[in-house]
Amino acid sequence: xxxxxxxxxxxxxxxxxxxxxxxxxxxxxxxxxxxxxxxxxxxxxxxxxxxxxxxxxxxxxxxxxxxxxxxxxxxxxxxxxxxxxxxxxxxxxxxxxxxxxxxxxxxxxxxxxxxxxxxxxxxxxxxxxxxxxxxxxxxxxxxxxxxxxxxxxxxxxxxxxxxxxxxxxxxxxxxxxxxxxxxxxxxxxxxxxxxxxxxxxxxxxxxxx
Numbered sequence: 001x002x003x004x005x006x007x008x009x010x011x012x013x014x015x016x017x018x019x020x021x022x023x024x025x026x027x028x029x030x031x032x033x034x035x036x037x038x039x040x041x042x043x044x045x046x047x048x049x050x051x052x053x054x055x056x057x058x059x060x061x062x063x064x065x066x067x068x069x070x071x072x073x074x075x076x077x078x079x080x081x082x083x084x085x086x087x088x089x090x091x092x093x094x095x096x097x098x099x100x101x102x103x104x105x106x107x108x109x110x111x112x113x114x115x116x117x118x119x120x121x122x123x124x125x126x127x128x129x130x131x132x133x134x135x136x137x138x139x140x141x142x143x144x145x146x147x148x149x150x151x152x153x154x155x156x157x158x159x160x161x162x163x164x165x166x167x168x169x170x171x172x173x174x175x176x177x178x179x180x181x182x183x184x185x186x187x188x189x190x191x192x193x194x195x196x197x198x199x200x201x202x203x204x205x206x207x208x209x
Contacts, residue, residue, distance in 0.1 A: 041079045043179065047172035049078030051164035053086020058098055058160035060152040065090060089163065098159075103148060106155030112147070 039046050049069075056069035065087040073083035090098060106112075 039079060039081055039085075041082070043172045043176040045077065045079045046082045046175050047078075047168045048076055049073040049080060049082030050086035050171055051168040052076065052078050053083040054089040054167045055156075055160035055164040056083070057087050057090030057094075058102055058156040058163060060099070060102070060149055060156065086167065089167070099152065102152045102155035102159055104155070105159060106151030106153065109154055109158075110151055112151060 041049075052072035053065070053069040055072060056065045059065070059068060061068055066084055069083035069087050070080050072078070073080045
């Protein structure tokens with residue numbers, strides 16, 4: 001394959017790149033910006049899609065951010081590819097901060113700052129309940145997750161909306177300017193190409209006469 005690496009990347013290197021990209025976070029951010037700008041579509045749709053991905057990153061639905069972002073983008077008319085890129089707002093560096101602030105915000109809004117968390121493990125069976133009594137297992141699982149999961153869902157709404165709106169406001173004009181520069185550059189190249197063709201045609205006519 002043309003795009004295949006010459007040397008395979010080991011598991012350790014893949015894990016390290018996930019937490020700390022080899023190209024550096026600044027270049028990684030520029031690369032993400034480049035990918036966003038290269039997406040076909042209106043600046044409004046691209047910015048709206050990215051905002052949907054940014055919002056999804058604040059939800060505690062780890063592993064489903066792409067799905068949540070795509071659904072939101074589809075509902076609001078945003079670009080789905082941009083929504084996938086927008087989920088990069090949630091990454092190994094930002095997730096601890098996101099989880100902390102969404103949980104604290106949700107607990108505050110629900111008035112549960114001092115609520116004691118319930119242990120997830122069942123006292124008389126644990127994972128065995130999944131096979132012997134699945135209904136009770138999921139009830140007890142929710143009892144353990146709810147004090148954390150539900151406040152994070154609540155806190156994700158205002159914080160995700162704030163991040164998404166900010167991303168939209170900043171990204172829409174930036175994408176618009178980038179696409180306008182590319183349009184002018186294409187027009188300039190086409191004009192130069194027409195001039196060369198006209199010059200060649202005139203030269204050919206002069207030589208024929």
